[in-house]
Amino acid sequence: VACVFMCCLIGTLSSPDPRVRKALIELEASMQTGGQMVLTDAEQRLDALLFEMKQEEIFRRDFPPAMHFFSAKRLIQRSPIFSLLQKMPKGGALHVHDFAMVDVEWLVKNVTYRPHCYMCSTDEPSFRFIFSSQWPKPLPRCSPWVLLENLRSKMVNTTDLDNSIRGNLTLFTDQDPEVAFPSQDVVWDRFEQAFRVVWGLVTYAPVFRDYYYQGLTQFYTDNVMYLELRALLPEVYELDGSTHDRAWTLKTYQDITTQFVSKHPDFFGARIIFTNHRQANRSVVAEAVEEAMKLKKDFPDFMAGFDLVGREDQGKPLWYFRDALSLPAEKGVTLPYFFHAGETDLEGTEVDQNLLDALLLNTSRIGHGFALVRHPVAKDLSRKKGVAVEVCPISNQVLKLVKDLRNHPAAALMLENHPVVISSDDPAMFGASGLSYDFYEAFVGFGGIKSHIGSLKQLAINSIRYSSLSPQQQKEALVLWQKRWNTFVTEIPLNH
Amino acid sequence: VACVFMCCLIGTLSSPDPRVRKALIELEASMQTGGQMVLTDAEQRLDALLFEMKQEEIFRRDFPPAMHFFSAKRLIQRSPIFSLLQKMPKGGALHVHDFAMVDVEWLVKNVTYRPHCYMCSTDEPSFRFIFSSQWPKPLPRCSPWVLLENLRSKMVNTTDLDNSIRGNLTLFTDQDPEVAFPSQDVVWDRFEQAFRVVWGLVTYAPVFRDYYYQGLTQFYTDNVMYLELRALLPEVYELDGSTHDRAWTLKTYQDITTQFVSKHPDFFGARIIFTNHRQANRSVVAEAVEEAMKLKKDFPDFMAGFDLVGREDQGKPLWYFRDALSLPAEKGVTLPYFFHAGETDLEGTEVDQNLLDALLLNTSRIGHGFALVRHPVAKDLSRKKGVAVEVCPISNQVLKLVKDLRNHPAAALMLENHPVVISSDDPAMFGASGLSYDFYEAFVGFGGIKSHIGSLKQLAINSIRYSSLSPQQQKEALVLWQKRWNTFVTEIPLNH
Numbered sequence: 001v002a003c004v005f006m007c008c009l010i011g012t013l014s015s016p017d018p019r020v021r022k023a024l025i026e027l028e029a030s031m032q033t034g035g036q037m038v039l040t041d042a043e044q045r046l047d048a049l050l051f052e053m054k055q056e057e058i059f060r061r062d063f064p065p066a067m068h069f070f071s072a073k074r075l076i077q078r079s080p081i082f083s084l085l086q087k088m089p090k091g092g093a094l095h096v097h098d099f100a101m102v103d104v105e106w107l108v109k110n111v112t113y114r115p116h117c118y119m120c121s122t123d124e125p126s127f128r129f130i131f132s133s134q135w136p137k138p139l140p141r142c143s144p145w146v147l148l149e150n151l152r153s154k155m156v157n158t159t160d161l162d163n164s165i166r167g168n169l170t171l172f173t174d175q176d177p178e179v180a181f182p183s184q185d186v187v188w189d190r191f192e193q194a195f196r197v198v199w200g201l202v203t204y205a206p207v208f209r210d211y212y213y214q215g216l217t218q219f220y221t222d223n224v225m226y227l228e229l230r231a232l233l234p235e236v237y238e239l240d241g242s243t244h245d246r247a248w249t250l251k252t253y254q255d256i257t258t259q260f261v262s263k264h265p266d267f268f269g270a271r272i273i274f275t276n277h278r279q280a281n282r283s284v285v286a287e288a289v290e291e292a293m294k295l296k297k298d299f300p301d302f303m304a305g306f307d308l309v310g311r312e313d314q315g316k317p318l319w320y321f322r323d324a325l326s327l328p329a330e331k332g333v334t335l336p337y338f339f340h341a342g343e344t345d346l347e348g349t350e351v352d353q354n355l356l357d358a359l360l361l362n363t364s365r366i367g368h369g370f371a372l373v374r375h376p377v378a379k380d381l382s383r384k385k386g387v388a389v390e391v392c393p394i395s396n397q398v399l400k401l402v403k404d405l406r407n408h409p410a411a412a413l414m415l416e417n418h419p420v421v422i423s424s425d426d427p428a429m430f431g432a433s434g435l436s437y438d439f440y441e442a443f444v445g446f447g448g449i450k451s452h453i454g455s456l457k458q459l460a461i462n463s464i465r466y467s468s469l470s471p472q473q474q475k476e477a478l479v480l481w482q483k484r485w486n487t488f489v490t491e492i493p494l495n496h
Numbered sequence: 497v498a499c500v501f502m503c504c505l506i507g508t509l510s511s512p513d514p515r516v517r518k519a520l521i522e523l524e525a526s527m528q529t530g531g532q533m534v535l536t537d538a539e540q541r542l543d544a545l546l547f548e549m550k551q552e553e554i555f556r557r558d559f560p561p562a563m564h565f566f567s568a569k570r571l572i573q574r575s576p577i578f579s580l581l582q583k584m585p586k587g588g589a590l591h592v593h594d595f596a597m598v599d600v601e602w603l604v605k606n607v608t609y610r611p612h613c614y615m616c617s618t619d620e621p622s623f624r625f626i627f628s629s630q631w632p633k634p635l636p637r638c639s640p641w642v643l644l645e646n647l648r649s650k651m652v653n654t655t656d657l658d659n660s661i662r663g664n665l666t667l668f669t670d671q672d673p674e675v676a677f678p679s680q681d682v683v684w685d686r687f688e689q690a691f692r693v694v695w696g697l698v699t700y701a702p703v704f705r706d707y708y709y710q711g712l713t714q715f716y717t718d719n720v721m722y723l724e725l726r727a728l729l730p731e732v733y734e735l736d737g738s739t740h741d742r743a744w745t746l747k748t749y750q751d752i753t754t755q756f757v758s759k760h761p762d763f764f765g766a767r768i769i770f771t772n773h774r775q776a777n778r779s780v781v782a783e784a785v786e787e788a789m790k791l792k793k794d795f796p797d798f799m800a801g802f803d804l805v806g807r808e809d810q811g812k813p814l815w816y817f818r819d820a821l822s823l824p825a826e827k828g829v830t831l832p833y834f835f836h837a838g839e840t841d842l843e844g845t846e847v848d849q850n851l852l853d854a855l856l857l858n859t860s861r862i863g864h865g866f867a868l869v870r871h872p873v874a875k876d877l878s879r880k881k882g883v884a885v886e887v888c889p890i891s892n893q894v895l896k897l898v899k900d901l902r903n904h905p906a907a908a909l910m911l912e913n914h915p916v917v918i919s920s921d922d923p924a925m926f927g928a929s930g931l932s933y934d935f936y937e938a939f940v941g942f943g944g945i946k947s948h949i950g951s952l953k954q955l956a957i958n959s960i961r962y963s964s965l966s967p968q969q970q971k972e973a974l975v976l977w978q979k980r981w982n983t984f985v986t987e988i989p990l991n992h
């Protein structure tokens with residue numbers, strides 16, 4: 001409305017009025033995420049500092065958000081803005097996957113060094129792992145199993161082996177990423193491959209528990225206070241080959257969360273979004289939805305909802321599963337959805353309709369929503385219904401949707417204060433960790449010099465506001481966050 | 497409004513209604529450029545053909561709009577969509593620069609083979625040219641002049657020399673473009689360098705005339721019927737070293753246009769937008785504006801208006817020149833502006849304010865407007881005031897604003913039917929020619945499978961509707977275009 005008024009004003013002018021110009025510039029600034037935030041004195045001091053840092057960073061020859069994250073990572077680590085963002089209480093991480101939470105160094109140096117860890121080599125070449133009390137049965141299309149303990153004991157130096165294992169657990173590489181991953185097909189193959197490598201390690205019950213605890217620790221250390229984890233809830237196995245069911249897996253997540261929170265009272269907690277692969281057929285998805293309803297009933301506070309995962313362009317569109325996904329509504333059961341949608345750059349395909357369909361299926365949030373700016377009706381709906389977009393900048397770049405993160409469509413969304421949260425998707429796969437790297441890309445890359453401390457504050461608040469927590473829980477989480485935020489904004493400028 | 501209604505409808509649904517879904521999909525489709533175009537039977541037949549072609553093209557491994565144009569060019573040339581777009585009457589080209597209209601092959605094979613053509617080598621290394629009846633005075637930081645006629649007569653084979661000259665007249669290269677042009681600084685340096693090489697050739701009066709005639713021919717051959725040329729109107733020289741003033745240059749453009757139109761009655765004509773470099777100081781720009789007012793008075797029908805050119809990020813912002821640019825309004829003289837603005841990915845700099853300032857200065861169109869989606873107030877103004885954005889996809893890609901053209905911000909603009917026209921900026925510099933390559937990128941890259949014959953029709957109509965032609969002239973141009981369009985849509989499906 002303000003703008004329509006301004007527009008009228010302008011039509012009548014012959015030479016530009018500096019006051020109108022000022023008003024329009026301020027109007028535009030106020031429209032962005034956090035643009036209407038009233039800042040305290042401490043926040044203003046911190047903002048002045050941030051502005052200086054940005055000025056320096058943005059005119060550098062190597063501007064990290066314009067580069068591939070694999071090449072930019074070291075530059076980001078040296079950035080004073082990044083170290084500030086690490087300290088910043090960022091609220092919640094709402095889009096993170098179960099087996100890509102923990103940096104792979106821990107998997108290599110801790111997990112693969114545990115006893116009873118067997119490895120075989122596939123001809124991709126890649127690895128598979130299993131923990132077992134007995135020599136495990138051979139795996140099709142894999143070399144005979146070797147016990148890592150034996151193998152390492154025969155080696156003078158295990159560096160090469162460990163490097164080789166590490167290289168298979170993540171996409172991150174020191175090579176030129178454009179050469180290593182020339183196309184979306186290649187990078188998605190390698191991405192899914194890496195999950196198959198991780199699988200045998202993290203679905204072993206003792207590792208499963210430690211991995212999740214370690215994941216919470218890493219996010220907590222990165223000043224994240226809450227987590228919504230997309231989890232496949234796989235069968236978890238014991239050393240003797242026996243397995244646990246989904247409810248056990250979910251219960252284990254809950255127990256460990258409780259344990260973690262009791263040791264870290266300023267961590268608010270975590271919830272699980274049960275996920276199924278989108279390449280499954282209709283009956284499998286229908287079963288998963290049924291099970292999700294049951295789990296939601298049994299774990300009403302811990303289970304947040306349901307989602308479909310995997311490469312959208314290769315999977316079935318949401319509409320294909322409409323009957324299965326309509327089951328809860330038909331039965332009058334509440335099962336919130338958190339659909340991945342619009343993680344594509346193919347315009348006008350069936351899959352490209354996922355954004356609208358996610359909204360029609362009453363999704364609570366949209367995972368990625370990369371294509372949202374190309375869907376004005378869906379965009380409008382998402383805004384009006386307050387359905388936040390979970391933006392994962394590094395993931396989108398590594399999976400080759402966008403090269404220069406200044407061109408990420410969320411830049412435009414944030415300049416219109418579209419409901420967004422920033423998340424990290426699969427940090428371990430991308431060589432990132434926690435949320436800070438993605439916050440850096442969003443803050444410096446999307447916003448340029450325009451985004452400020454108010455933008456950061458709004459993003460943190462959004463991550464609570466658009467979480468699956470109840471209004472009462474959100475209030476409590478906000479109080480907790482605000483306390484840490486106040487300390488943050490007061491202390492940072494003192495150290496500079 | 498339709499959408500708000502739909503949104504209400506959705507909120508009340510539990511499981512998605514296929515009729516609502518269909519209505520929303522149709523609503524979104526109708527919102528795009530050309531989405532409300534009513535198609536004739538012939539157009540529908542052509543559209544079906546186009547749809548088939550797109551289906552094939554879009555799922556290819558090497559998708560041209562996702563690649564750098566230098567690597568994509570050969571693929572595009574083999575595309576049946578491209579050959580259709582070449583035949584399509586595209587209306588006007590509204591953003592083309594004077595000395596990058598004609599493919600460089602013509603400069604090498606025709607112009608540099610003319611008598612009296614001298615060349616020297618700079619240490620960049622690059623070349624400079626001059627035509628002269630006497631041996632020309634040495635140029636600072638250039639080798640002694642050689643007469644090309646003499647040089648070539650001593651050579652058995654002139655291929656290497658010609659290749660070397662060609663390579664300096666254009667950015668286009670067979671090398672890996674990412675290696676040849678690693679950064680915006682490098683590519684802009686080479687871009688401006690190439691204009692300095694061309695300069696001595698094209699400002700020689702006989703070449704100047706032939707070059708423009710040849711340019712018109714190439715656009716006409718590409719089925720463009722009207723041109724608005726951004727022209728520096730330089731001093732043009734004769735063989736004896738004497739020079740002509742700006743009015744002469746403008747008059748020459750006018751005469752040759754008239755001559756061309758008389759030979760090609762289905763070509764509607766051309767108009768000139770006088771341009772000055774934005775790195776000039778205030779008094780130079782003030783003088784240029786004064787001269788532009790005079791030229792507009794002397795050539796009211798042929799001179800369209802005024803613009804500032806050159807790399808925005810390096811030049812002064814428009815606001816710096818506000819006094820000079822307000823002169824016409826103050827004097828009550830009409831001087832339409834066609835400002836380049838928003839050709840940047842630096843967010844929040846002074847230069848990044850150019851979009852808003854161009855609108856405040858009542859610009860008639862916006863050149864590039866690449867950053868428009870990051871300026872919601874300016875975007876809204878541009879839409880409400882009907883200020884079209886001149887989108888030049890290949891230029892933006894070669895000058896490194898965007899890599900994958902599916903991510904070009906104009907994709908989102910076109911999906912909201914923002915007023916846009918497609919143009920080619922400096923086709924000779926990019927190894928393109930006419931408009932068809934840029935139409936291909938826009939049609940296939942921005943629109944994916946969604947854009948259709950209606951989008952193309954709307955783009956062609958936009959190029960007349962948003963031209964500087966008077967309403968009466970636009971009507972005439974549209975009649976001429978419609979006639980050719982009808983033939984096009986009728987004949988193409990017959991040949992398939």
Ligand SMILES: [Zn+2]
Nearest residue numbers: 097340367425
């Ligand atoms: Zn994800």
Ligand SMILES: [Zn+2]
Nearest residue numbers: 593836863921
């Ligand atoms: Zn231009």
